[in-house]
Amino acid sequence: MIVKALTENGVTANESVTPRPPAKRNSGFWKSVVQQKYLYLMSLPFVIWVFIFSYVPIWGWLMAFQNYKPVKSFSEQKWVGLDNFKELFQDERFYLVLRNTLAMSMLGLIFGFVVPILFAVMLNELRGNIFKRTVQTISYLPHFVSWVVVGGIVYKTLAIDGGIVNDLLLWMNVIDEPIQFMSKGKYFWGVLTAADIWKETGWNAIIYLAAITGIDKELYEAAKVDGAGRVKQMFNITLPGIRTTVMVLLIMNIGHLVGIGFEKQFQLQNNLVTDYSEVLDLYALKYGIQISRFSYGTAISMFTSVVSVILLFTANGLMKKFAKESIM
Template identity: 40%
Template structure:
């Protein structure tokens, strides 16, 4: 019996080995590129032949005139708004599972998941069609109804950038994120619902006292993952929606790194920004994991 179990264990380990090697190759080996942050890197010249710069690029990153404070503020603002909106996926999943007709339920689920597979370039084209100043459908409608006297440039409105970008990402990902919660709902013991029915609980009370507590472990794990990615904004979204009018409120750490490394060809500074972001994200993740573990007993580490 033990020998059979050992063979099964070794077989499972052998099956996971290729995936482990892929993670090692594409996630950990590239960390050697962090060395560019400590040398004056010149493309085409070996890192070992580059002039050692020490912490010069990190000092430049924190010096006066740097866009780092602006990038951190925007990244944290967009990240916290995304975390505040994270319960919406769980609520949507509960609402979908409450739909009685299976065909209608599947249609709603598929329809809400489709935006996740649309490229951000197409997403920008859609929102440009609706909200652009010249010819935007929403602006034309508001003007014809005399609700506004002049078109509103929502895509370039600096004051509305954080909220607008959060609504865009919610629209794009909420249906896909709800699938995880729908799967978690199916694993909840049906006897709990039967017991709640015997006690006279309706749909709302069942969702409140059975479904939501059953989803809390899943929500906790996803919340920790979101906190770990707090400083990792959706670069594709920021890249396509960025313009001169909203730059001060939309530039994030990822965009700042791209601008420094690929636009200005300062690869060492761009790498320094990436190192700062990764180390800070790791610290935030461990801190959040410790706090949530003490409060709820659930953790991912």
């Protein structure tokens, strides 16, 4: 579905100079399929991949309405209606973890967009090719470091005895005694977001850099002739040039607000901050899978998926209306 939308998007982008009359849309679609058969063929494996891994497992949602026991066959399972959902929505802890999930993903969304875009634009302005590439390589290396290791690094950096952050702040006389960053729930979201920025900025910037590469060089030359400085070029050519990419990624990421996984939280949390660190997926693991309540875990995951889809469509609709950009 999405593949189709994208390729169509690509088509419209390429052929935007000759808009087709809407009546011929259907035959036009098949015509473009024939024309672009190689693109379609190339996307076919991904369509199959999506079908197998994202659509086939949906039948497992039925488990959310059962009291699922691994040993029994499907027909022997006991049906319990909406019991699992009732329990979920009556649990106070659920609302707490939902708050944490949304808070951390909103922070991630804001900083995960602004920082890499800024970084990509700045990197693009660098002149020396070798220097530019070195910076880019170094910046995306942390992406390949596992969260287990990042967790260790964060704890060591923020430790109160010998942690570099506290040492630095003490040395600069900003604080009088070391701050226990990892023991205060209110700092947790910030620490996690900062760690995430450190780890992912370089990687996320790649896609924007690629988009910047796609901008017509003639536009810059024309702007130079017209007397636009570098800053002006940045705001009037570079940023509008990657607008489509930014919008598309933004919509996709909004769809993921509630499904942020639990790896980083799991690695960074400790007993003192669980009220701020526990996210939906961690809750599903603890109160679902770990104690063999598969049905309950499924109910949580179903909730996540449904909310994701709603968010995705809402974001898409809003963007379509106000920014004239959309992915569907």
